[in-house]
Amino acid sequence: MGFMRSQEKKQKINSFQKPTIKDIARIANVSETTVSLSFKNNSRISDKTRQKVLNIAKELNYFPNLSARDLRAGRTKTIGFVINDIKNPFYGSMVRTSEQIALERGYEVIFSESQWSGKNEKFIINRMLQNQIEGIILCFSEKTESTYKTILSSGIPHIVVDTKPDYYHGPYVINDSAFAGYLAVKHLYDIGCRNIAVLNAKEDLGYFSSVNEMEHSISHVFNSITQKERIQIDFYDSGLKISSGMKTYDEMQKAQKFYDGIFCMNDLCAMGYMNAALRDGLQPGKDFAIVGVDDNEVSDLDMISLTSINIDYEEISKIATNYLIDVIENKQEQKIEKMIRPELIIRNSSSFFQT
Amino acid sequence: MGFMRSQEKKQKINSFQKPTIKDIARIANVSETTVSLSFKNNSRISDKTRQKVLNIAKELNYFPNLSARDLRAGRTKTIGFVINDIKNPFYGSMVRTSEQIALERGYEVIFSESQWSGKNEKFIINRMLQNQIEGIILCFSEKTESTYKTILSSGIPHIVVDTKPDYYHGPYVINDSAFAGYLAVKHLYDIGCRNIAVLNAKEDLGYFSSVNEMEHSISHVFNSITQKERIQIDFYDSGLKISSGMKTYDEMQKAQKFYDGIFCMNDLCAMGYMNAALRDGLQPGKDFAIVGVDDNEVSDLDMISLTSINIDYEEISKIATNYLIDVIENKQEQKIEKMIRPELIIRNSSSFFQT
DNA sequence: CTGAAAGCGCTAACAA
DNA sequence: TTGTTAGCGCTTTCAG
Numbered sequence: 001m002g003f004m005r006s007q008e009k010k011q012k013i014n015s016f017q018k019p020t021i022k023d024i025a026r027i028a029n030v031s032e033t034t035v036s037l038s039f040k041n042n043s044r045i046s047d048k049t050r051q052k053v054l055n056i057a058k059e060l061n062y063f064p065n066l067s068a069r070d071l072r073a074g075r076t077k078t079i080g081f082v083i084n085d086i087k088n089p090f091y092g093s094m095v096r097t098s099e100q101i102a103l104e105r106g107y108e109v110i111f112s113e114s115q116w117s118g119k120n121e122k123f124i125i126n127r128m129l130q131n132q133i134e135g136i137i138l139c140f141s142e143k144t145e146s147t148y149k150t151i152l153s154s155g156i157p158h159i160v161v162d163t164k165p166d167y168y169h170g171p172y173v174i175n176d177s178a179f180a181g182y183l184a185v186k187h188l189y190d191i192g193c194r195n196i197a198v199l200n201a202k203e204d205l206g207y208f209s210s211v212n213e214m215e216h217s218i219s220h221v222f223n224s225i226t227q228k229e230r231i232q233i234d235f236y237d238s239g240l241k242i243s244s245g246m247k248t249y250d251e252m253q254k255a256q257k258f259y260d261g262i263f264c265m266n267d268l269c270a271m272g273y274m275n276a277a278l279r280d281g282l283q284p285g286k287d288f289a290i291v292g293v294d295d296n297e298v299s300d301l302d303m304i305s306l307t308s309i310n311i312d313y314e315e316i317s318k319i320a321t322n323y324l325i326d327v328i329e330n331k332q333e334q335k336i337e338k339m340i341r342p343e344l345i346i347r348n349s350s351s352f353f354q355t
Numbered sequence: 356m357g358f359m360r361s362q363e364k365k366q367k368i369n370s371f372q373k374p375t376i377k378d379i380a381r382i383a384n385v386s387e388t389t390v391s392l393s394f395k396n397n398s399r400i401s402d403k404t405r406q407k408v409l410n411i412a413k414e415l416n417y418f419p420n421l422s423a424r425d426l427r428a429g430r431t432k433t434i435g436f437v438i439n440d441i442k443n444p445f446y447g448s449m450v451r452t453s454e455q456i457a458l459e460r461g462y463e464v465i466f467s468e469s470q471w472s473g474k475n476e477k478f479i480i481n482r483m484l485q486n487q488i489e490g491i492i493l494c495f496s497e498k499t500e501s502t503y504k505t506i507l508s509s510g511i512p513h514i515v516v517d518t519k520p521d522y523y524h525g526p527y528v529i530n531d532s533a534f535a536g537y538l539a540v541k542h543l544y545d546i547g548c549r550n551i552a553v554l555n556a557k558e559d560l561g562y563f564s565s566v567n568e569m570e571h572s573i574s575h576v577f578n579s580i581t582q583k584e585r586i587q588i589d590f591y592d593s594g595l596k597i598s599s600g601m602k603t604y605d606e607m608q609k610a611q612k613f614y615d616g617i618f619c620m621n622d623l624c625a626m627g628y629m630n631a632a633l634r635d636g637l638q639p640g641k642d643f644a645i646v647g648v649d650d651n652e653v654s655d656l657d658m659i660s661l662t663s664i665n666i667d668y669e670e671i672s673k674i675a676t677n678y679l680i681d682v683i684e685n686k687q688e689q690k691i692e693k694m695i696r697p698e699l700i701i702r703n704s705s706s707f708f709q710t
Numbered sequence: 711c712t713g714a715a716a717g718c719g720c721t722a723a724c725a726a
Numbered sequence: 727t728t729g730t731t732a733g734c735g736c737t738t739t740c741a742g
Binding site: 018061063064065066067068070071076085086087088089092093095096099108110112113115126127129130131132150153154155242268271274275278279296297298300301302303304 | 373416418419420421422423425426431440441442443444447448450451454463465467468470481482484485486487508509510597623626629630633634651652653655656657658659
Binding site: 385386387388389392399400401404423425426427428429 | 711712713714717718719720
């Protein structure tokens with residue numbers, strides 16, 4: 001166990017010292033430089049020496065210490081990805097895509113979830129900066145721009161994805177929520193709904209420009225239609241969970257409000273609404289039409305068959321990651337400001353109305 | 356911009372150098388030691404000096420370089436968590452819980468997904484070892500024990516969670532799948548099913564002892580029952596996706612096989628089966644009973660109402676993380692081998708049979 | 711209360 | 727083809 005040379009020198013908390021280049025060098029009777037270069041392909045080391053070194057490295061279970069390498073190199077080739085909720089599969093999609101692209105380009109991605117808390121967000125970003133990330137992809141949850149100021153003054157390359165807060169004016173790749181709102185409400189109108197409820201998620205997302213843009217867009221559709229005939233649109237503060245949709249349905253019942261068209265900010269909320277309505281004896285797609293957002297994998301089941309708006313999160317993540325790495329490598333000067341157009345997937349929850 | 360001292364010395368790929376302790380020391384007219392100590396609480400630095408240092412640090416947007424700190428300290432206080440699929444919410448639960456516990460104990464968690472690929476798994480673990488993790492939590496996907504050998508010979512503290520492969524004999528906290536199988540099949544029997552199909556996921560999970568243990572357990576229940584009366588259990592190779600369940604239903608139809616009780620390895624597969632059966636005119640909970648595993652959040656909806664086996668993944672992750680850190684800190688000598696008992700949640704998909 | 715010096719593991723420049 | 731030296735940013739002696 002020759003490589004445990006510093007065992008006595010310093011007692012670490014874990015029971016043994018990892019082998020280093022120094023250990024290999026000593027055993028192989030070569031310099032540390034030779035060892036270091038033996039791990040690279042195009043270098044000057046003779047095959048014989050390299051083989052000897054590699055064998056010993058394997059023997060000792062040697063793994064290069066990235067802390068040391070990064071410190072020496074002055075860079076980490078690592079980017080950070082801040083998501084809101086790791087339990088939500090579409091964040092998973094984004095992270096997966098990002099990691100894949102980064103890998104192809106020689107970068108590593110570290111990610112962490114804020115759980116919609118501004119405090120967590122601040123903590124995460126701080127830690128990432130300490131970890132010397134070279135760029136950051138952000139799903140903001142902070143309602144104020146205080147975290148963003150940290151990003152700005154750190155001077156780190158960054159990009160916002162999914163949806164952006166009102167205060168943000170940096171580069172972004174987000175989904176076109178105004179268009180999503182248009183798609184949904186126009187569809188409800190087209191199939192005959194004249195009494196529409198929009199269940200937004202102000203509580204969770206109220207400070208995001210997307211929500212406001214969506215409302216404006218919907219109001220706009222509404223106004224252009226209302227010229228021709230009488231139609232009603234009400235907005236409700238709901239949420240993004242099954243329970244949110246159920247709660248909002250109950251509130252409407254209490255308030256004696258009835259709608260023939262419902263648009264929810266995500267599929268789970270829509271499923272919650274459908275569930276509450278069903279318990280009340282109403283048939284989705286027959287007594288009312290309903291549209292969600294996210295195209296959850298279960299929405300396609302016949303038992304649910306929920307019309308939904310599909311957003312290409314992988315595309316968003318791909319563009320963002322490539323952009324970020326381009327910026328890091330000075331291959332990109334132009335600030336990106338991109339909206340991805342979503343797609344409407346029509347299912348039974350809104351198709352029975354059609355004639 | 357005094358801290359850009361090395362701007363000319365070395366041209367980094369990113370446009371500017373981050374400030375270091377050296378920069379702060381120079382501006383504050385103190386030693387690097389003083390700066391370093393100013394960031395710690397219990398030390399010898401005068402309040403005046405500390406304030407000066409802290410102000411300058413803030414001014415320069417200073418973030419300590421963790422690579423340097425870790426290198427110097429000889430440890431990273433970081434653990435790795437290898438999951439299989441980031442899009443599956445229950446891995447999210449585990450990661451979230453682990454991160455929270457680690458944080459409380461002063462550790463950081465880095466996680467990565469293998470996507471059920473042994474090759475990815477190997478790559479991830481290798482990278483984590485280079486990143487100098489001090490311990491690792493594993494959801495294995497490799498069918499052979501080659502990756503585990505890397506772990507073993509690296510000598511790193513480790514623990515397996517969720518489910519363990521046959522070849523693995525190290526510490527683990529997994530769910531009691533034999534008991535889960537017992538719960539499910541016993542329940543189906545109790546409500547009157549005498550013709551039961553088990554849709555397992557050998558393709559995805561065949562090399563895991565849990566699957567085998569579950570089969571044994573089910574066979575055991577089966578044998579003890581069959582003494583008293585005629586009852587049939589068939590096993591199918593299905594999968595973990597909605598499409599798996601649908602496909603298996605179709606296969607059964609083709610083979611002219613009919614069952615009154617179905618047990619699937621997860622809820623998605625069960626939903627797929629229900630979906631295919633519904634299209635065929637069969638009513639779940641009426642024409643047949645069905646039980647899943649995982650207690651997906653949508654399983655509770657009336658439209659689905661799927662009986663399921665709930666596994667406390669947070670508990671698993673909590674125990675594993677605490678154990679791992681205990682081992683790292685030499686507070687734990689005993690190898691942990693723990694099974695968590697799951698719970699049966701009965702819903703309509705299997706309750707109509709009851710009288 | 712403060713500073714000088716050494717060294718964590720690695721690699722790039724420079725010598726041989 | 728190989729070795730020597732220096733230094734990345736930080737912290738920990740040890741000496742003032």
